[in-house]
Amino acid sequence: MERIGFIGLGIMGKPMALHLLKAGYPLAVLEKNKAAAELVEAGAHAYATNSAVAENSDIVITMLPDSPDVQEVVFGADGILQGIKPGSLFIDMSTIAPAVAKNLYEVFQQQAVGALDAPVSGGQVGAEAATLSIMVGGSDKAFARALPLFQCMGKNIVHIGEAGAGQTTKACNQMIVGMTIQAVAEAFTLAKKAGVNLEKMREVLLGGFAQSRILDLHGKRIIDQNFKPGFKIKLHRKDMNIILQAGKEYGVPLYGSALVAAHMDALIAQGNGELDHSALALLFEKMADI
Amino acid sequence: MERIGFIGLGIMGKPMALHLLKAGYPLAVLEKNKAAAELVEAGAHAYATNSAVAENSDIVITMLPDSPDVQEVVFGADGILQGIKPGSLFIDMSTIAPAVAKNLYEVFQQQAVGALDAPVSGGQVGAEAATLSIMVGGSDKAFARALPLFQCMGKNIVHIGEAGAGQTTKACNQMIVGMTIQAVAEAFTLAKKAGVNLEKMREVLLGGFAQSRILDLHGKRIIDQNFKPGFKIKLHRKDMNIILQAGKEYGVPLYGSALVAAHMDALIAQGNGELDHSALALLFEKMADI
Numbered sequence: 001m002e003r004i005g006f007i008g009l010g011i012m013g014k015p016m017a018l019h020l021l022k023a024g025y026p027l028a029v030l031e032k033n034k035a036a037a038e039l040v041e042a043g044a045h046a047y048a049t050n051s052a053v054a055e056n057s058d059i060v061i062t063m064l065p066d067s068p069d070v071q072e073v074v075f076g077a078d079g080i081l082q083g084i085k086p087g088s089l090f091i092d093m094s095t096i097a098p099a100v101a102k103n104l105y106e107v108f109q110q111q112a113v114g115a116l117d118a119p120v121s122g123g124q125v126g127a128e129a130a131t132l133s134i135m136v137g138g139s140d141k142a143f144a145r146a147l148p149l150f151q152c153m154g155k156n157i158v159h160i161g162e163a164g165a166g167q168t169t170k171a172c173n174q175m176i177v178g179m180t181i182q183a184v185a186e187a188f189t190l191a192k193k194a195g196v197n198l199e200k201m202r203e204v205l206l207g208g209f210a211q212s213r214i215l216d217l218h219g220k221r222i223i224d225q226n227f228k229p230g231f232k233i234k235l236h237r238k239d240m241n242i243i244l245q246a247g248k249e250y251g252v253p254l255y256g257s258a259l260v261a262a263h264m265d266a267l268i269a270q271g272n273g274e275l276d277h278s279a280l281a282l283l284f285e286k287m288a289d290i
Numbered sequence: 291m292e293r294i295g296f297i298g299l300g301i302m303g304k305p306m307a308l309h310l311l312k313a314g315y316p317l318a319v320l321e322k323n324k325a326a327a328e329l330v331e332a333g334a335h336a337y338a339t340n341s342a343v344a345e346n347s348d349i350v351i352t353m354l355p356d357s358p359d360v361q362e363v364v365f366g367a368d369g370i371l372q373g374i375k376p377g378s379l380f381i382d383m384s385t386i387a388p389a390v391a392k393n394l395y396e397v398f399q400q401q402a403v404g405a406l407d408a409p410v411s412g413g414q415v416g417a418e419a420a421t422l423s424i425m426v427g428g429s430d431k432a433f434a435r436a437l438p439l440f441q442c443m444g445k446n447i448v449h450i451g452e453a454g455a456g457q458t459t460k461a462c463n464q465m466i467v468g469m470t471i472q473a474v475a476e477a478f479t480l481a482k483k484a485g486v487n488l489e490k491m492r493e494v495l496l497g498g499f500a501q502s503r504i505l506d507l508h509g510k511r512i513i514d515q516n517f518k519p520g521f522k523i524k525l526h527r528k529d530m531n532i533i534l535q536a537g538k539e540y541g542v543p544l545y546g547s548a549l550v551a552a553h554m555d556a557l558i559a560q561g562n563g564e565l566d567h568s569a570l571a572l573l574f575e576k577m578a579d580i
């Protein structure tokens with residue numbers, strides 16, 4: 001079996017790495033990481049540097065917060081690029097800018113290392129239950145090599161296209177989710193101010209053209225005023241940044257996305273960045289004096 | 291059985307009236323209407339004025355394009371108000387401003403006439419198949435009286451609350467639909483410009499948090515560039531007007547809705563008002579030089 005190096009053992013990465021370990025893959029982790037001890041106890045090998053993790057792996061997976069974090073572990077001192085061997089495969093499962101993903105692909109290609117961008121959706125629950133959606137960009141060959149690993153971590157696994165296509169798809173996912181939350185929050189605020197029973201409204205709207213998973217799940221959260229994350233506003237705001245950067249790069253004016261980002265900024269400034277992204281409704285309620 | 295007067299025999303009203311006729315209700319229509327001949331042939335009685343239709347009915351239903359049309363047939367010369375008798379029921383199934391619906395309720399109440407606002411969603415297909423969603427505002431008593439009629443025309447029938455609650459719910463439906471189309475159009479335009487396979491993207495996004503009926507149906511339309519209506523942009527724009535008016539009335543700043551309305555205005559100015567509302571994507575593609 002291929003030896004896996006897994007860098008980024010946070011609330012998403014740790015359960016994902018554990019699934020690979022349970023499936024029998026030899027696993028290398030970074031010993032500095034707090035979660036590493038638990039994985040070492042379960043059978044993983046710990047190394048002192050990203051370079052050493054890469055040197056002792058056939059496939060290196062990263063699962064980190066943002067583009068600069070991925071660039072740091074790849075290009076930084078004792079980074080992946082220094083240790084990784086020709087014929088290896090690099091898979092970034094973080095959510096980062098499509099342009100950065102494409103650049104990483106080119107850099108690794110020069111070292112005869114394959115690369116995939118494979119961001120996920122489904123959150124902590126999906127990571128723990130191994131039911132993540134995985135959106136993959138890169139070559140057919142690299143995708144085929146990585147597929148058995150993806151199948152240990154997710155369910156809805158789609159090879160979208162070439163390098164960067166996975167990240168672009170993830171960006172589109174986050175755009176649609178953000179704007180749909182805005183739509184539901186705006187509508188529910190109007191209805192609440194007008195004295196309409198929100199539970200009944202949600203019921204009838206779910207039966208028609210306005211139906212969405214957001215209306216279902218976040219509509220319920222808004223009614224119950226339950227904003228315990230879930231997916232934190234400040235993390236979604238980070239993704240909005242990636243989206244707006246991609247819009248700028250491709251020359252697509254992203255009006256709705258920019259609006260959602262501005263509303264998230266206001267919530268973060270009010271000290272609500274740790275709340276679930278459905279708390280966008282709080283801003284509307286505040287503006288409407290509810 | 292109660293005698294029904296049906297005013298507004300357009301693409302929605304005609305099939306709705308036919309369902310009532312088929313269920314055995316005596317039906318009165320306005321003889322001026324082009325569709326009336328077909329209904330008379332099927333057994334309806336034709337009268338020369340709205341007043342006469344109301345005079346010869348126990349329940350009067352209106353299904354008209356906009357608030358002023360409903361106000362005209364109620365308050366105008368030989369209008370419903372002149373003919374309707376105490377103890378009757380007035381049901382407006384048009385999509386109009388919640389404030390107008392509330393005013394109509396009060397006016398009819400002074401005449402000892404019950405009133406319901408009962409806008410629908412589901413479009414021409416839903417009207418023909420008798421599968422409309424019907425969102426009802428008004429008293430329990432009036433709702434109970436109207437329910438057998440609604441069951442001839444729709445499936446998802448919910449009594450939301452007091453007078454105006456049906457129209458507010460419909461406004462919220464149209465807001466969410468409009469903003470979700472904007473979300474999908476914006477995302478698909480970015481992905482298209484980035485060279486991503488839209489069919490694969492739609493597939494993976496439908497499996498996650500971005501799922502919506504709009505992503506499913508209008509996502510497909512955008513991919514196929516099939517903008518044959520469906521629901522025309524100019525009609526949705528009319529509804530956005532009702533929404534923005536309600537936002538102003540209740541003091542709720544409807545950022546996303548205002549944005550969607552502005553984009554629809556641009557499309558209408560470009561001569562695209564007759565296209566399906568999913569054609570919002572055309573404006574984004576134009577701006578992105580696709």
